Amino acid sequence: MQQTKITAPSMSQALAKVKETLGQDAIIVATEEHQGQITLTAAIEDNASSSPRLKTIETPRRTVTGSAVYTNPLEAIKAVCDICDEHQLGYNFCEQWLKELSNDFIVSPIGITRSLSAIIPFCPYWLDETSPKQPIILVGPQGSGKTVTIAKIAAILLSQKRKVKILTLDTIKAGGISQLQSYLDSMKQPLLVGKQHLAEALRRCEDPRNDEFVLIDTPGLNMLKEEDQSFLYHFFQEVNYPLTLVLAADMNPVDAEEVARNYYFFNTQTLIATRFDATKHYGGLLSAAHTCGLQIAAYSDSPAIGDGLHSLTAEKMIEYLLPK
Numbered sequence: 001m002q003q004t005k006i007t008a009p010s011m012s013q014a015l016a017k018v019k020e021t022l023g024q025d026a027i028i029v030a031t032e033e034h035q036g037q038i039t040l041t042a043a044i045e046d047n048a049s050s051s052p053r054l055k056t057i058e059t060p061r062r063t064v065t066g067s068a069v070y071t072n073p074l075e076a077i078k079a080v081c082d083i084c085d086e087h088q089l090g091y092n093f094c095e096q097w098l099k100e101l102s103n104d105f106i107v108s109p110i111g112i113t114r115s116l117s118a119i120i121p122f123c124p125y126w127l128d129e130t131s132p133k134q135p136i137i138l139v140g141p142q143g144s145g146k147t148v149t150i151a152k153i154a155a156i157l158l159s160q161k162r163k164v165k166i167l168t169l170d171t172i173k174a175g176g177i178s179q180l181q182s183y184l185d186s187m188k189q190p191l192l193v194g195k196q197h198l199a200e201a202l203r204r205c206e207d208p209r210n211d212e213f214v215l216i217d218t219p220g221l222n223m224l225k226e227e228d229q230s231f232l233y234h235f236f237q238e239v240n241y242p243l244t245l246v247l248a249a250d251m252n253p254v255d256a257e258e259v260a261r262n263y264y265f266f267n268t269q270t271l272i273a274t275r276f277d278a279t280k281h282y283g284g285l286l287s288a289a290h291t292c293g294l295q296i297a298a299y300s301d302s303p304a305i306g307d308g309l310h311s312l313t314a315e316k317m318i319e320y321l322l323p324k
C-alpha cells in the first residue's frame, strides 16, 4: 500500500492534491486539522478498484440461460456494445466488459451475464451478511433516497424480528426529521435525532452483547460545496466504519461517477441504488460502481416503504439493460 500526507488550506484543495498525487483510487485513511490547514493521509492499494470486501456473487461460467444468450462471439460483442451505447457506459467500461466476455468465447452459446458479474461486484446477500456489529450509515447527494431507504431497511429487519436503533443526523433539511419520524411511527419505532447520539450509537456496535442494528441517516450533501465536503470530512473522522452510498439510478453517468469518487475517498464501500422505476438507463449506477469497485448491495423501485429493497444480481441487471 502506497501512502502519502497532503496539506492544504482547504478540504477541496487537499482532496484535489490527493487525486493529483495518488490518482482517483486513493482513499483517505486519516485527517488532521491544525491552524487552519487540513492534512490528509491518503493511501492507494495495489489493486484498489477490484478488492471487494463483502461476498460478491459471480455468475458461474456455464450459466447461459435467459435472454442474453448468443450463438456466436460477434453477436455477443454487438449485444454488449449496444447496451453500453444505450446506457451511456463509457469506453473503459465497455472495453473491460468485452475483455472479460472474450474468456467465454470457448463455450457455445455465449452468455453476457457472467462477464458483467466479473466487472461489477453484486452483493445480493448484503443485508443477511450484515451484523449488529456494523452500523448501516447511509450517505449521498440531496434527494437520492437515503431517508426512504433507512426506513425500508428498518422495516425489513423488523419483519425478520431483529431489533433496530435509528438515528438521523439530518437536522438541516426542513421536514427531514418529521419525514423519517412518520415512517417510523407506523413501525412503532423511536427516532434518535442529532449528533449528540452518534458516539453512543457507535459504541453500541462495539458491544459484543449488542443485538440491535444501528441505522444512521445523514443529510444530503453537495460535494461541490466546501461546507458539505467539510461535513463529510468531520463525519468521517468521527465514524470509523464503512459508509453506504445511496444513489438515484437515473443520475447521468458522468455525475454519478464523480459523486462515487468523492464518497469513495471517505471509506464508502457499498452502494444502494434507488429510483429503478424512474429510468430506463442504468449507466450512472454501473459507472459509479465500476469506477470505485463499490459493491451493489440493493436496489429500490418504489418510494413506498412497504415495497422494500431488492437484491441485485448480474442476471437481474441484464434484464434491465436489454432493450424491451
Ligand SMILES: Nc1nc2c(ncn2[C@@H]2O[C@H](COP(=O)(O)OP(=O)(O)OP(=O)(O)O)[C@@H](O)[C@H]2O)c(=O)[nH]1
Pocket: 140, 141, 142, 143, 144, 145, 146, 147, 148, 149, 170, 173, 176, 218, 219, 220, 221, 274, 275, 276, 277, 278, 300, 301, 302, 303
Ligand atoms: N420513484 C421512486 N422514488 C423514490 C425511490 N426512493 C425514494 N424515492 C423518492 O425520492 C424522494 C427523495 O427521497 P428521500 O428518501 O427523502 O431522499 P434523501 O436522500 O433522504 O433526501 P435528502 O435528505 O433531502 O438528501 C422522495 O420523494 C422519495 O419518495 C424509488 O426507489 N423510486
Ligand SMILES: [Mg+2]
Pocket: 146, 147, 148, 170, 176, 217, 218, 219, 220
Ligand atoms: Mg433525507
